Amino acid sequence: MDFSEAAARISRKFVKDGTAADPVKIEGKLKRLVQEFGVQLSEAERSVITELSREYNIPLPGAAPAGGKGGGTEEKKIAAMTPGEWVTLEGKVVALSAPASAAIGQSGIIADESGAIRFVAWAKANAPVMNEGSWYRIESAVVDEYKGVANLKIHSGTKISEIGEDRALIPTPVAIKDLHLGIGGIRAKVVQEWDASHERMLQSGLLGDETGSIKFVIWKEPGREKLAVNGVYSIFYAQVDEFNGRLSLNLNGATILPEEADIPVSGGDAAYTGALVHIAPGSGIIKRCPVEGCNRALSRQNYCPVHEIQPKFVYDLRIKGWLDDGTKTHSILLQREAVEALTGISLAKAQEIAENNPLGMDEVFIQMRDAVLGRYVTCKGREIDNRLLVNSCEQKKFDSSEHVRLLNKAGGAA
Amino acid sequence: MSTPSRDMPRREGSFEREPARRVFAGELRECRYQFKDGEDEKSPTFVLLPTGERCNRIFLVGTLTEKTRQGEQNMFYRGRVVDPTGTFFIMAGSYQPEAMQQLARIETPAFVAVVGKPSLYQKPDGAVMVSVRVESITTVDKDTRDIWVLDTAERTLDRIAAAKAGTTKDAATAKEQYPTVDTAVFHRMASDALAQIKM
Known part of the structure; x- marks a missing residue:
């Protein structure tokens, strides 16, 4: 097969751009691709052009848009990138993480003022090592998707140059x-x-x-x-x-x-009033794993699912149950302070009952259940995953103004 | 970022507990229609209230006036709980051991709060009876009873209003199943119950 014609064609393109491209060298590259690697000629031609363009750092012949803007890849802000694009960007390496595989040379997060994106530099890319906190211009990288998340891939064709100056980068938090x-x-x-x-x-x-x-x-x-x-x-x-x-x-x-400043937080102001229609097992006095940072509830045999037998457990109070307002039932969880306030049984008292009663911890459950089950209460707290984590809980009192309102309602509509 | 903004996926509660409806004894007594929601064996059974709402579970507060132990091998307790409009018939058997023990310990008369499941029974003489299988029963104070009367009166009035509007499926079914029932009866019932509470 004759490659000289294709080589001359490629060479002419580059000469037109003011670059000397040796047709013999080009022919050699084409020959190698086609004969050794079985690449089709048209594809070989394309890849040689790409390679040379990169070598001479000029825009890809023919690929440049009419406006003469950039190269084959567009300079983009990170926030505007979508998977499948070839991009050029300037950004700051804000975090580096340990490569998850030997095929990865470096990975981390690069940011500009519009946003941030994870990047991966393949080991094969032989890309210069980037430093955390420095700015870089990255040309011809590929945006793709990994586990549903956009990801910037730095490959052998990507050009990375450090930007000497430290530009201001103030990320804006989102809601x-x-x-x-x-x-x-x-x-x-x-x-x-x-x-x-x-x-x-x-x-x-x-x-x-x-x-x-x-x-x-x-x-x-x-x-x-x-x-x-x-x-x-x-x-x-x-x-x-x-x-x-x-x-x-x-x-x-x-x-x-x-x-420094405190901020308001949503969901902390959920409040429901209704009847406590169920107190679940596991309420009352419980034992918790004493291992630092564990705090799991132990089984009756003082067994922690992670730290096994823990004879030196710590006692705690909680109530898990259902609060029912007649149209919807809310799962609620009361922590110690709320339990103490609602039941009138302190942790110390509960511990004394548990240790001196033949029924032990069950006796605490029974006493607490009898004190609160079937009562109307108002629970305030934070709702997460359809469960209300109660900060404060108090028993509802009979309200005579409500009585009057209902008498009027019943009389008025009759 | 580059991924399109998507709605925050939130896991819906995988389990919705059936709410405990508030109903006066005088209305519950009139129930005649019971149905299953779904084909499954485990599908919940509902009793349709004449005011047009299904209930699988109810919450009631009243005075436990009487309790009797019945059965030898399969022991169970029956009880009568009175509210301003009538009497609830409650029962707790060996399938509700906790409820049975709770009921066994209570001395009559006492104000009690009951959570339970209503169901219809046909007596040997053909009469239909509504009984409440107790899930839990606790003694409470008079305040709780009074709050319950207010709560139940309001719920009853709201149901009547919804039935008049006729927008819900249950309200339409109630019209079919209880053609002779006039909801004005329940309105008066709620009104009387409210009047019985001392100002």
Whole structure:
């Protein structure tokens, strides 16, 4: 097969752009692609053109739009990128994470003023190592999708150059309800800390702002610290994942800045009035695992699902039940303070009952149940996953103004 | 970011507990229609109230005036709970051991709060009776009873209003099943119940 014609054609294109391209060298490349690798000539031609364009750092011949704008890839703001695009961007490496596989040279998060995106530099790409906190111009990278999240791929054709200056980059937090899969930043309050469900987990819980709440998790990693409950933080470049159909924030790799000012949090003001129609087993006095950060409820045999037998448990009070207003039944969970206030039985009293009564902990359950079941109460707290976590709970009193209102209602409509 | 903004997926409550309806004894007594919602063996059974609402579970507060133990092998308790409009017939058997123990301990008379499931029975003489299978029963104070009367009166009035509007499916079924029932009766009942409470 004769490659000289194709080689000359390619060479002419580059000469036109003012670059000297050796037709012999081009022919050699084409020959190699076609004969050794079985590439079709047209495809070989295209790849040689691409390669040379990159070599001479000129826009791809013919690919440049009429407006003469950029190269084959468009310069884009991160927020505007969609999977499938070739892009050029300028951004700051705001986080680096350990490569998940040997095929990955470097991975992390790159941000500009419009947003942030995860990037992966393939080991084969031989890309220069980027430093956290520095600005780079990345040309001809590919945006694709990994696990439903847009991802920037740096391959052998991507050109990376460091931008010397440190530009100002002030990320803007978004409202929790506007978070979506990818990378996100919020300003939120730690409204809850949950029992760790995995031994590799450092902390999990709930972050809230005015618009909603989202689960967060921090995995154990050197240098990672727990967030303070009720602390307010600005969190940037956190990974927004989906788990069981719900979004959650992975804070490993995120930039976390404690804030001074308190912020209002939604969902904290749910209030329901109704009758307590059920007190579930597991209410009353319970034993909790004493292992730091565990706090799980123990079985009767003092067995923790993770830390096994724990004879030095700690006592706690809780009530799990259903509050029914006649049209809807709300699952409620009362923690110790609320239980003490509603039942009039303190933790110390409950412990005394449990330890000195033949029925033990069951006696506490019975006494508490008899004190609250079937009563009208008003519970206030935070609603999460259709369960009301009660901060305050009080028994409803007979209200004679309500009586009058109903007498009028009954009389008026008759 | 580049992924299109999507609605925040929220897991709906996988389980919705049937709410406990508030109904006076005088209305519950008039129930004649019972149905299953769904083909499944485990589908809940509902009793249709004449005011046009289905109930699988009810919450009632009244005075336990009488309780009797019955049966030898399959022991169970029966009781009568009185409200301003009539009497609820309650029962707790060996399938409700906790409720049975609770009921066994209560000395009559006492104000009690009952959560239970209503169902229709045909007596040997052909008469239909509504009985409430107790899930839980606790003694309460008079305040709770009075709050319940207000609560139940309001719910009853709201049901009557909804039945008049006739917008719900249950309201339409109630018209078919209880053609002779005049909801004005229940309105008067609610009104009388309210009047019985001391100002």
